[in-house]
Amino acid sequence: ANVVRWEMRTRMFLRTSEFLWQEGHTAHADEAEAKEHTLTMLEVYRAFADEDLALAVVPGEKPENERFPGAVETWSIEAMMQDGKALQAGTSHYLGTNFAQASGIKYQNREGGESLAHTTSWGVSTRMVGGVIMTHGDDDGLRLPPRIAPQQVVILPMLRDKPEDQALIDYCEVLRATLAAQSVLGEPLRVLLDTRPGKAAQKRWDYVRKGAPVIVEVGGRDMDNGVVSMLRRDRLWDTKTGKPAFENPTREAAGEAIPAILADMQAVLLAQAAERRDANITRGVTDFAEVEKHFSASRYPGWVEVQWSKPTGAELEKVVERLKDHKLTIRNVPIDAAPVDGACIFTGEPAVERVLLAKAY
Template sequence: MKRALPVTREENFPEWYQAVVDQADLAETSPVRGCMIVKPWGWGIWELIQAALDKRIKETGHENCYFPLFIPMSFIAQEASHVEGFAKEMAVVTHHRLKAQDGKLVVDPTSELEEPLVVRPTSETIIGDAFRRWISSYRDLPILINQWANVVRWEMRTRMFLRTTEFLWQEGHTAHASKDDALAETLKMLEVYRELAEDVLAMPVVVGEKPENERFPGADSTFSIEAMMQDGKALQAGTSHYLGTNFARAQNIRYQSASGELEYCHTTSWGVSTRLIGGVIMTHGDDDGLRLPPRIAPKQVVIVPMLREKPEDAELLVYCEALKDLLDGVTAFGQPLRAHLDKKPVRSANKRWDWLRRGAPILLEVGPRDMANNQVTMIRRDRLRDGDKVISAGLARADFVLHAPELLAEIQANLFAEAKARLDANIRADLKDFDAIGAYFGAAEEDDAKSVFKGFVRAPWARPTGAELVEVETRLKALKLTLRNVPAGQTSASGACVFTGRPAVEDIIIARAY
């Protein structure tokens, strides 16, 4: 039996990825270059990710708010390293009116803004301006806020969900009286992201601190969770930043301490975005399409009646509706189970493959024989095939309803275990010099080879800085490699740094990345 997608992962991973986005009906390109229209199935996934994360954010004491999309240019310019990091990606509004001219709409040159407005690439500067007004005393601290918003970064090369001109995300911003409190907040939210990735998305990650050259512009420290995709590349799935007092000094965010002294606040920011959906695709998808972890599947159990345009169809639909009613009374992962009855007048085989490409965790096909035997025929999306044969199992209807939550939990755990085994098996720790690392990854042009898999390398690292770090970046860039993060929990290091030859202080992850 042919695969459901026109291209396999091995043949062409980028084309396979786009085929999943298209045929799982997640999103489509918009009339604006680099932007996407997120379709209902893709939006349903994002809503579930958002709900899971929003709950965790609020449980850690943060409150949601909203800040404007437009930021005065002068705000951005206050923090030099910040503006340098985002300058090439910013979209800027300079006029506020159009006019008709020779039958066309053109920008009215007389409507130039007194001050240009940057379309939000991130909100540290405008939120810092508010913090300056909101904070006067140590009694006002900490401030813990979050917003769900869209941002614009003018990307040259875009790919659905992974890198688009406009994308959706949440960004948390906090202010604290001390470094210790702010750093603890930074790491707390990093752990929230790890939990989201692993427990909700079934996507295992490497947690650690970014090296100096990979920090967020203006930050003292940046921490990340890094996931391995099925082509071996890294995906930065979330970041949390300790900003020190850098933004506070630029924007005069100060508080009066208990002793009466004026002190600068220590601030943080942290965020994840719709690129998590891209990560789910590339972590769990197969050559038949998307495989969704049940926690983020908009429909966890889909019932497909085998309709044949005969009088018996009405009785079969009654049977399937009763089955859906039973499932609606069941909970899975602490929430009502999400069941769906597909009554569309479409051939049953076409409906089956439509839902399998979309990644619905469990598909129930119900025909007249199933109804006569008071059973269902189940297909599990995580274990779809045995060679060319689709695996299905006949189950008593009552047994399926009783055990549906356990089956969904098993599918969730199975997807995580599969991805975790792949991650663990493909972190090389035996390459002790840069030549060996270069030989392992191959020449930069090989990065475009469609079936080449290269995982992560964990290598000794001596934390080079300044010109020495610039040289490291140059050597890595020639091979399309990047430093991902320093895995957390290290207690000692051995060997020589693969870049400098000096004694290593820790290990660092090196990989090609999205």
């Protein structure tokens, strides 16, 4: 669905006045089943974010103050952007019977009477598009994971508006047909042969900015030699020459290699996001003074993992205010966090779990 929300301060792709939203709701007979489904949908979103978008997210439960209003539990997937800020990329909520009571959602139980349903709600929005851009983009434009690229391969014949252009197009068509007949990452390979008028070099940079994973240029000399000029978007520049890092396989070799290249690119982008995330999560912080020092000392401080006692009520409000002074929030309690082994950095009481602190979009 599309949603209109009057935002005072919009941010492109992240917080807009109108955005697309995917949302789901379920009703269950008991708490256990509803909680299980809440975590099932969290895993659906985590898998999509990691396996398709290559975001390397951290799934976990939100603290009490960050829960969806009326929810009993709120779970999120958090992605780290290149500037170290967090982006909440999706949420899944266990709503208990609160919304069922307000809306009169009941079912006939085994005894023949009526019981309130235990409900869930979960959703993601087009802010995921912003997450992809800020996770994978570089100074030359987008870098799209092959799974979501509209065209995974773009073939650009270097046309000169001469009679021999048709032979070059036919040469490129053989490669296009070879690739289109193959599958990659579980789907038919998406390939475009762009025969529009215009300089191939200009079109190349258009597709670089759009994030096309593999760009193939073919000129008359390439055709005569039976080769193509191939460029990977994730390895755009030759570090020695400073020029585009073209490879020149034969047409047949390119047709065989490109599916594996696309699969490798998908894995590389996920690995890069995961490595950047892990390298920028600071652990071992034992008091709040260290947190303050860490976030004031660096322009790109990343995240900090700390231990806390899970305070509630007025004690939690104090924690939230202390964090707000530094524009920080608790992102979530990571599902795979290590066991606690010390005191809460906020209260000094024995810690019960680990949380991630970060500046966020």
